[in-house]
Amino acid sequence: MFELKKTADSSKARLGTLTTDHGEIDTPIFMPVGTLATVKAVKQNDLINKIKAQIILGNTYHLYLRPGCDIIENAGGLHPFMSWDRPILTDSGGYQVFSLSDNRELTEEGAEFKSHLDGSKHMFTPESVVDIQRTLGSDIMMVLDECPPHPCSYEYAKESMELTHRWEKRGRDAFLNTDPKYGHKQAQFGIVQGGTFEDLRIESAKRVTDMDFEGIAIGGLSVGEPTDLMYEMTDLNTDYLPENKPRYLMGVGKPANLLHCIARGVDMFDCVLPTRNARNGQIFTENGYINISNAKWKNHNEPLDPNFPSDLCSKYKMSYIHHLFRNNELLGLELASLHNLIFYLSLMDEVKERIANDTFHNWYEDKAELLNTKI
Amino acid sequence: MFELKKTADSSKARLGTLTTDHGEIDTPIFMPVGTLATVKAVKQNDLINKIKAQIILGNTYHLYLRPGCDIIENAGGLHPFMSWDRPILTDSGGYQVFSLSDNRELTEEGAEFKSHLDGSKHMFTPESVVDIQRTLGSDIMMVLDECPPHPCSYEYAKESMELTHRWEKRGRDAFLNTDPKYGHKQAQFGIVQGGTFEDLRIESAKRVTDMDFEGIAIGGLSVGEPTDLMYEMTDLNTDYLPENKPRYLMGVGKPANLLHCIARGVDMFDCVLPTRNARNGQIFTENGYINISNAKWKNHNEPLDPNFPSDLCSKYKMSYIHHLFRNNELLGLELASLHNLIFYLSLMDEVKERIANDTFHNWYEDKAELLNTKI
Ligand SMILES: [Zn+2]
Ligand SMILES: [Zn+2]
Numbered sequence: 001m002f003e004l005k006k007t008a009d010s011s012k013a014r015l016g017t018l019t020t021d022h023g024e025i026d027t028p029i030f031m032p033v034g035t036l037a038t039v040k041a042v043k044q045n046d047l048i049n050k051i052k053a054q055i056i057l058g059n060t061y062h063l064y065l066r067p068g069c070d071i072i073e074n075a076g077g078l079h080p081f082m083s084w085d086r087p088i089l090t091d092s093g094g095y096q097v098f099s100l101s102d103n104r105e106l107t108e109e110g111a112e113f114k115s116h117l118d119g120s121k122h123m124f125t126p127e128s129v130v131d132i133q134r135t136l137g138s139d140i141m142m143v144l145d146e147c148p149p150h151p152c153s154y155e156y157a158k159e160s161m162e163l164t165h166r167w168e169k170r171g172r173d174a175f176l177n178t179d180p181k182y183g184h185k186q187a188q189f190g191i192v193q194g195g196t197f198e199d200l201r202i203e204s205a206k207r208v209t210d211m212d213f214e215g216i217a218i219g220g221l222s223v224g225e226p227t228d229l230m231y232e233m234t235d236l237n238t239d240y241l242p243e244n245k246p247r248y249l250m251g252v253g254k255p256a257n258l259l260h261c262i263a264r265g266v267d268m269f270d271c272v273l274p275t276r277n278a279r280n281g282q283i284f285t286e287n288g289y290i291n292i293s294n295a296k297w298k299n300h301n302e303p304l305d306p307n308f309p310s311d312l313c314s315k316y317k318m319s320y321i322h323h324l325f326r327n328n329e330l331l332g333l334e335l336a337s338l339h340n341l342i343f344y345l346s347l348m349d350e351v352k353e354r355i356a357n358d359t360f361h362n363w364y365e366d367k368a369e370l371l372n373t374k375i
Numbered sequence: 376m377f378e379l380k381k382t383a384d385s386s387k388a389r390l391g392t393l394t395t396d397h398g399e400i401d402t403p404i405f406m407p408v409g410t411l412a413t414v415k416a417v418k419q420n421d422l423i424n425k426i427k428a429q430i431i432l433g434n435t436y437h438l439y440l441r442p443g444c445d446i447i448e449n450a451g452g453l454h455p456f457m458s459w460d461r462p463i464l465t466d467s468g469g470y471q472v473f474s475l476s477d478n479r480e481l482t483e484e485g486a487e488f489k490s491h492l493d494g495s496k497h498m499f500t501p502e503s504v505v506d507i508q509r510t511l512g513s514d515i516m517m518v519l520d521e522c523p524p525h526p527c528s529y530e531y532a533k534e535s536m537e538l539t540h541r542w543e544k545r546g547r548d549a550f551l552n553t554d555p556k557y558g559h560k561q562a563q564f565g566i567v568q569g570g571t572f573e574d575l576r577i578e579s580a581k582r583v584t585d586m587d588f589e590g591i592a593i594g595g596l597s598v599g600e601p602t603d604l605m606y607e608m609t610d611l612n613t614d615y616l617p618e619n620k621p622r623y624l625m626g627v628g629k630p631a632n633l634l635h636c637i638a639r640g641v642d643m644f645d646c647v648l649p650t651r652n653a654r655n656g657q658i659f660t661e662n663g664y665i666n667i668s669n670a671k672w673k674n675h676n677e678p679l680d681p682n683f684p685s686d687l688c689s690k691y692k693m694s695y696i697h698h699l700f701r702n703n704e705l706l707g708l709e710l711a712s713l714h715n716l717i718f719y720l721s722l723m724d725e726v727k728e729r730i731a732n733d734t735f736h737n738w739y740e741d742k743a744e745l746l747n748t749k750i
Pocket of ligand 1: 085
């Protein structure tokens with residue numbers, strides 16, 4: 001399913017192609033998050049034509065609760081339910097369940113939890129999340145893992161990692177013993193854990209590799225640890241992952257984080273940041289990010305960047321976008337969400353071009369610093 | 376500015392063309408409301424390409440407070456501020472001020488009011504609302520009037536009407552003695568009042584006609600009176616209005632109301648109903664309206680009407696739209712707002728076609744009844 005096309009000369013950055021029955025994905029790629037079967041405030045048409053998204057994410061925990069598996073199964077799976085005929089990746093639901101802290105209990109069997117909506121009790125097991133994702137019909141499903149908090153003790157991280165690998169074995173068996181429901185193939189990714197402990201990260205990477213998943217995710221990062229430590233763990237992990245499998249860094253991140261982690265050998269990313277921050281008025285640009293609600297834009301009667309291919313940047317005056325945000329107008333949320341995702345995906349395009357023509361390595365660090373600047 | 380092209384044989388329905396420096400408007404027309412310089416949840420592109428709006432509305436009261444006249448003037452007027460280069464009509468702000476009830480005081484001079492945002496004091500006079508609308512730069516501005524509540528006594532309605540006409544005289548003078556600010560022409564519409572009293576409605580229509588505005592609005596209706604009474608007053612008013620001026624029924628209404636009032640000689644309408652109700656899940660269709668949040672759509676896995684030219688109707692399953700609304704997803708608000716406005720404007724297209732080929736009269740009453748049906 002994954003073809004490695006190139007590894008950069010002076011960094012671990014890679015070019016590859018991931019093939020699914022719903023289309024090809026050119027890596028490195030950013031995957032917009034569609035928690036409840038919708039990338040918030042963005043139309044499916046615009047995901048295709050303007051954002052040029054190659055794959056989007058759905059959240060198993062949320063979809064399992066709303067609309068529920070029966071509704072999605074009746075619709076023929078998540079693709080026809082949401083009228084999206086390109087690749088979809090679904091997470092296992094584990095991460096959301098573990099965030100419920102007081103409302104979940106962890107056992108060898110799985111994770112019991114109370115719905116954040118109505119308090120009803122449910123159980124996710126390594127096997128049940130495979131079944132659920134069979135029903136969702138995602139092109140790529142994730143195995144159930146446990147994501148330890150940061151900071152956590154070595155002992156906790158080790159035990160959690162052991163549990164994760166026992167669950168991954170069960171999840172992989174369940175995957176291999178069941179069939180897709182809707183006539184298109186599904187792949188399953190394993191997840192590396194191990195907290196921020198080098199030996200655990202190395203051991204976890206090896207054990208996940210041994211289970212021969214179609215792809216491997218680096219989990220448990222971007223959960224509050226310092227950014228440099230996140231880079232370090234990512235760098236370490238990719239050293240121990242096979243060349244011929246796609247690598248997915250879960251829940252990352254800012255534009256600068258993407259560049260640094262691509263340099264460390266990551267192929268795939270997802271994060272709610274571009275859309276969530278858009279709704280809070282944070283707009284990413286080539287020269288850093290701005291907060292559109294800031295008074296400095298109130299009377300700024302020019303477009304932000306007439307050459308950038310988003311309506312927010314090229315069509316409207318900043319004073320107008322500012323006005324929309326100050327008044328909580330829905331149009332502001334739409335334009336900003338669309339813009340930030342266009343920005344992320346076009347950044348990935350530039351990265352691919354630069355890896356291809358060997359100009360990535362000398363470019364990405366300065367670019368990352370620029371993108372992290374507040375304008 | 377207005378050319379009457381046809382009056383139907385068996386009803387008072389008319390075809391006309393209203394010409395402004397920002398383009399022509401074929402009447403009968405519905406004008407989407409863009410209170411704060413944005414038609415809620417709808418992109419300007421979609422207003423043009425999908426909704427095919429020929430003219431939109433802005434609200435003087437709201438724009439005067441936010442972003443304020445200075446910001447709009449710096450941007451070069453409302454058209455460039457909101458990147459909308461087609462016709463705009465602005466109201467006088469009077470209606471919103473009178474809705475503040477406890478926070479406004481009426482004198483001969485004008486209406487003093489406290490902002491609903493911060494309690495600050497302001498005054499609208501017949502002259503100042505002309506100045507404000509000069510600054511907004513709308514293609515059509517409205518004169519300041521007083522809109523009496525329903526029900527109200529004959530005496531109140533008569534005194535209110537007299538005040539309205541004194542204000543209209545001052546407003547017309549202010550208009551004739553000032554110039555547009557941005558190089559395009561502006562027109563001014565007068566407003567008929569008189570409550571629901573026949574003799575006052577007739578007298579008011581005659582007095583507004585005498586002031587020779589570029590167009591005439593029928594005000595003070597759709598404020599709580601029975602629908603039949605609204606039709607009756609509209610019918611009466613148009614009997615006393617000149618043929619060669621466009622007639623605008625303010626704040627109306629449901630699709631069925633539009634058909635009935637077009638039959639009674641009205642050319643222009645505005646209302647927040649299609650967008651506000653869209654945000655509440657009410658979707659208009661050729662066969663009546665539905666509430667998308669109703670459980671009956673939960674498992675309805677077909678598009679509502681594959682032949683209707685909106686994404687909501689033709690692209691998505693009803694179960695998906697239902698899911699979006701149940702979860703307050705922004706995409707639902709966008710799709711529904713877009714749909715309802717496409718519905719209103721395409722209804723106006725059908726009306727024009729039917730007036731042109733003399734099939735309006737035998738069609739509109741049954742159609743209105745159908746459109747008023749809950750599915
Ligand atoms: Zn498909
Ligand atoms: Zn213009």
